[in-house]
Amino acid sequence: MEVPKHPETIPLELNINGETVxxxxxxxxxxxxxxxxxxxxxGTKKGCxxxxxxxxxxxxxxxxxxSCFTLAAMQTNKEITTIEGLANGENLHPVQDAFIEHDAxxxxxxxxxxxxxxxxxxxxxKGNTPEEIRDLMSGNICRCGAYANIYKVVEEMKxxxxxxxxxx
Amino acid sequence: MIxxxxxxxxxxxxxxxxxxxxxxxxxxxxxxxxxxxHGYVINSRIAKGKITSIHREKALKVPGVRExxxxxxxxxxxxxxxxxxxxxxxxxxxxxxxxxxxILYNGQPIALIVADTFETAAFAAGLVEVEYEEEDxxxxxLKKNLEQATHEDVxxxxxxxxxxxxxxxxxxxxxxxxxxQPREYHNPMEPFASVASWNEEEGSFSIxxxxxxxxxxxxxxxxxxxxxxxxxxxxxxxxxxxxxxxLRPQYQLFFAAMASKALKLPVKVVMTRTxxxxxxxxxACLQRVKLSADKTGKLTSIQHEAFSETSKFEKFNETIxxxxxxxxxxxxxxxxxxxxxxxxxxxxDMRAPGGSTGIFALECAMDELAIETGIDPLELRLIxxxxxxxxxxxxxxSKELKACYQRAAEKFGWQNRxxxxxxxxxxxxxxxxxxxxxVWEAMQQKSSAxxxxxxxxxxxxxxxxxxxxxxTYTIMSQIAAEMLGISLENVEFKLGDSTLPEAPIEGGSWTxxxxxxxxxxxxxxxxxTIFAMAAQTNTDIFENKLIENAVFSxxxxxxxxxxxxxxVEIIKAAGKKSIEVEVNSEPEDDRSNYSxxxxxxxxxxxxxxxxxxxxxVPRVVNAIAGGKILNPKTAESQIIGxxxxxxxxxxxxxxxxxxxxxxxxxxxxxxxxxxxxxDVQEIDVIFVEEQDDIVNPLGAKGLGExxxxxxxxxxxxxxxxxxxxxxxxxxxxxxxxx
Numbered sequence: 001m002e003v004p005k006h007p008e009t010i011p012l013e014l015n016i017n018g019e020t021v022x023x024x025x026x027x028x029x030x031x032x033x034x035x036x037x038x039x040x041x042x043g044t045k046k047g048c049x050x051x052x053x054x055x056x057x058x059x060x061x062x063x064x065x066x067s068c069f070t071l072a073a074m075q076t077n078k079e080i081t082t083i084e085g086l087a088n089g090e091n092l093h094p095v096q097d098a099f100i101e102h103d104a105x106x107x108x109x110x111x112x113x114x115x116x117x118x119x120x121x122x123x124x125x126k127g128n129t130p131e132e133i134r135d136l137m138s139g140n141i142c143r144c145g146a147y148a149n150i151y152k153v154v155e156e157m158k159x160x161x162x163x164x165x166x167x168x
Numbered sequence: 169m170i171x172x173x174x175x176x177x178x179x180x181x182x183x184x185x186x187x188x189x190x191x192x193x194x195x196x197x198x199x200x201x202x203x204x205x206h207g208y209v210i211n212s213r214i215a216k217g218k219i220t221s222i223h224r225e226k227a228l229k230v231p232g233v234r235e236x237x238x239x240x241x242x243x244x245x246x247x248x249x250x251x252x253x254x255x256x257x258x259x260x261x262x263x264x265x266x267x268x269x270x271i272l273y274n275g276q277p278i279a280l281i282v283a284d285t286f287e288t289a290a291f292a293a294g295l296v297e298v299e300y301e302e303e304d305x306x307x308x309x310l311k312k313n314l315e316q317a318t319h320e321d322v323x324x325x326x327x328x329x330x331x332x333x334x335x336x337x338x339x340x341x342x343x344x345x346x347x348x349q350p351r352e353y354h355n356p357m358e359p360f361a362s363v364a365s366w367n368e369e370e371g372s373f374s375i376x377x378x379x380x381x382x383x384x385x386x387x388x389x390x391x392x393x394x395x396x397x398x399x400x401x402x403x404x405x406x407x408x409x410x411x412x413x414x415l416r417p418q419y420q421l422f423f424a425a426m427a428s429k430a431l432k433l434p435v436k437v438v439m440t441r442t443x444x445x446x447x448x449x450x451x452a453c454l455q456r457v458k459l460s461a462d463k464t465g466k467l468t469s470i471q472h473e474a475f476s477e478t479s480k481f482e483k484f485n486e487t488i489x490x491x492x493x494x495x496x497x498x499x500x501x502x503x504x505x506x507x508x509x510x511x512x513x514x515x516x517d518m519r520a521p522g523g524s525t526g527i528f529a530l531e532c533a534m535d536e537l538a539i540e541t542g543i544d545p546l547e548l549r550l551i552x553x554x555x556x557x558x559x560x561x562x563x564x565x566s567k568e569l570k571a572c573y574q575r576a577a578e579k580f581g582w583q584n585r586x587x588x589x590x591x592x593x594x595x596x597x598x599x600x601x602x603x604x605x606x607v608w609e610a611m612q613q614k615s616s617a618x619x620x621x622x623x624x625x626x627x628x629x630x631x632x633x634x635x636x637x638x639x640t641y642t643i644m645s646q647i648a649a650e651m652l653g654i655s656l657e658n659v660e661f662k663l664g665d666s667t668l669p670e671a672p673i674e675g676g677s678w679t680x681x682x683x684x685x686x687x688x689x690x691x692x693x694x695x696x697t698i699f700a701m702a703a704q705t706n707t708d709i710f711e712n713k714l715i716e717n718a719v720f721s722x723x724x725x726x727x728x729x730x731x732x733x734x735x736v737e738i739i740k741a742a743g744k745k746s747i748e749v750e751v752n753s754e755p756e757d758d759r760s761n762y763s764x765x766x767x768x769x770x771x772x773x774x775x776x777x778x779x780x781x782x783x784x785v786p787r788v789v790n791a792i793a794g795g796k797i798l799n800p801k802t803a804e805s806q807i808i809g810x811x812x813x814x815x816x817x818x819x820x821x822x823x824x825x826x827x828x829x830x831x832x833x834x835x836x837x838x839x840x841x842x843x844x845x846x847d848v849q850e851i852d853v854i855f856v857e858e859q860d861d862i863v864n865p866l867g868a869k870g871l872g873e874x875x876x877x878x879x880x881x882x883x884x885x886x887x888x889x890x891x892x893x894x895x896x897x898x899x900x901x902x903x904x905x906x
Contacts, residue, residue, distance in 0.1 A: 026285075026287050028287065029287060033286065033287065036197075036198070037285070037286055040200070041191075042191070042194070042195075042197075042198035043190065043191015043192070044191070045195070045357070045358070045408070046197070046359070046438075047357045047358070047359070047441070047837075048441040048836065048837050049440065049441065050441065050836060050837070050838070052441070052836060052837035052838045053357065053441075053837050055357055082191070083189075083190060083191035084190065084191050086190075087190055092186070092189065092190070096189040096190065097189075099185075099189045100181050100182065100185035100186070100189055101181065103181075103182065103801045103802060103804070103805045105188055105189070105637075106409070106637030106638065106639070106805055106806075106809060107356070107357065107358070107406075107407060107408045107409040107410075107636060107637030108184070108187075108188030108189075108193055108406065108408065108637065109195060109356070109357040109358040109408030109409060110357045111188050111189060112189075112191045115189060130849075133845075134845045134846045134848075134849070135845075135846055137845040138844040138845045138846045140844075140845070141357065141837060141842060141844055142357070142812075143354075143355055143356055143357050143409050143411070143842060144357075144409055144637045144805075144809045145808060145809035145810070145811070145812025145813055145843065145848070146805060146808070146809060146812075147808075147812055147843070147844075147845050147847075147848040148808045148812075148848055148849075148850075148851045149805065149808065150845070151845065151848075
């Protein structure tokens, strides 16, 4: 009987939240699993592992992507920002603070993804009408149903001209 | 005993907010004890039959694979039914993972692969080959199996009154209709997960588990592994949503614990999203409603029967039809509820279990009766307003539903509704207005709590309850801060640990009421302790004084115009580091003389694109009578969440079964649709004043369920108003309105 081949590991360097980290992982490891299982950056959540829920949203070069939908090995030489990298020490990013103020979450599990998606919209200068906000945020499911309050956050950030993390 | 901070009733930011927005709140799969290994569950691909062989050889040769557990090698001796029960087990025989070769439903967990990494376990799972001997593919369709309906082991609904059949025959206005709701899946965003560590020396488990009540998992594991409860510690600090799916322990808990004990290593088992469709769900339900009224719109009869699915091994039941006996005043009522056992897993409570189902049918039927009688739907409800609960023949502890109707109508602009269908248009969109009443029982359970006040002025209150996103951490901290008159920053509330005082499972919207009452009680006992100590240490001020006149404010106690003495000084003067009180709280006896319910009025506007049939819900008003609102910020979140659920239930949610193999076809979030941002627009939540001194010492009724109740019916009724088409089968997809 043929013995199944165990996937080999490869060395990787990733830039996460301004720091370079080294990994030795199977080439098939998603960015999401690399963050959660190998780097203990568990603020990024796994909701479906299939790009259907948005809980794993992170920022790559300022743009929000589903980290379950890409391999860690494909994200070298890029700037990856996770929920852990948004606050400046004790000072929350304005989007994070607005999420608390508007109670834009309940269980909190989709929240890091919702926040990264909001920051991504601000970076891309998108979400300029109510329809556009609702459409562009629709990749991030909130089963608790905090949508009406998340909408208020995005609307307020747009009105105030809040900066995301970078301009793209 | 007047307190001086005024936290109760004030909009307050969540005390766990910073943890949640920075990614620091730990959910179950994020606990990683040393030497952790990973389990991956394999599920059955047939619905009925038996396993003839499981080929493990290939997978076992993958480097890093530790073991593959099946029914053939599971190291368990105790295997009787009662060992597998939990507090919410319905009548029947609970599912026992790896018990034998029998397959009871498609998706049944049949093996666990344990490996050094998650990736290796998932990879090796694909190398395990399972052979089955399949029996008839199984019965999974409720409508095709109605002849199997049974009353056996099903609780009787409320007693019939009057003669509903005769009254129906004799009435001038009557309607008769059948409503259908498909099975729905909870799908909390956090997948079910357990991390179990067996301690061989102590013969004990330490377990992190996604569960709505740690005592439930504790009892379950203690039963299966024949251990004293104290030998099983279950911790569950943050729950990424549950909505009822965590009311009973799920199979990943069994697998993690079993493998950990066998391998003497900590084991983590996390469900995939697809596996989130392999356990409990809201049961499919077929309902028939007959209503009749006289010329004035007064109801002359209500008949409501429901057929709901269950598994072949447990009789899951919920309260579906009883609401029809208490919502409106009517002398002739007949209710019936039957179960149809199918080859599926046992259904479970899901947000507003039974209520959202039964009220969907009743409130659509009321709208049909309004059309039949030519009476405005809101007016019809007012004509039939129930001043007492006729099911129980008891007065309501409080009922401000009339205020809900009035406030919702004002805010929504109900008077602008055009009764004639298809008469309101905006461009190519048909506009419809619809309304419904909502109701939920305001329950209270026994609960315990402990409070510790330190000489440093920190108050820690604890109870083994849960926070599934409802805001338990925050409202309990508010109650404690209010009672002791100290700032919120100096209060910590602990939950989700089986070593804490026992609390009921978080469900049924009873946590604010039950645990909140225990927290209030334990804090008032702490007040008494402080007062008694003050009488010793500061006799000049407190001797011969009554605690009723004491003021607990700003971390100090005073009486009359006396000097205020800080608690910390009293504790220090007594030579103590802290003082501690623990209580058990129970519903008061007087409560049983009343019926306790929360109520709501939902009004919605729907738009239907005449060309495509696309339905949208631009506006929802939900006016709530839920007793005392402890924190308007988190309370409103409960209601907007419920409304989002109602929109999903109305327009999207449907577990689709393939009757050829008894398997769900859309077991993922791309094909099982839930409401997303684009589906939810304007939601106005109104809390009407409702004073209730009977329901519990806080006067709060609980809000987790009420927000969803009535929403789907209001949308159905608005769809009729928009299109003239009555849709009685959920979800209302565009093919049904075209």
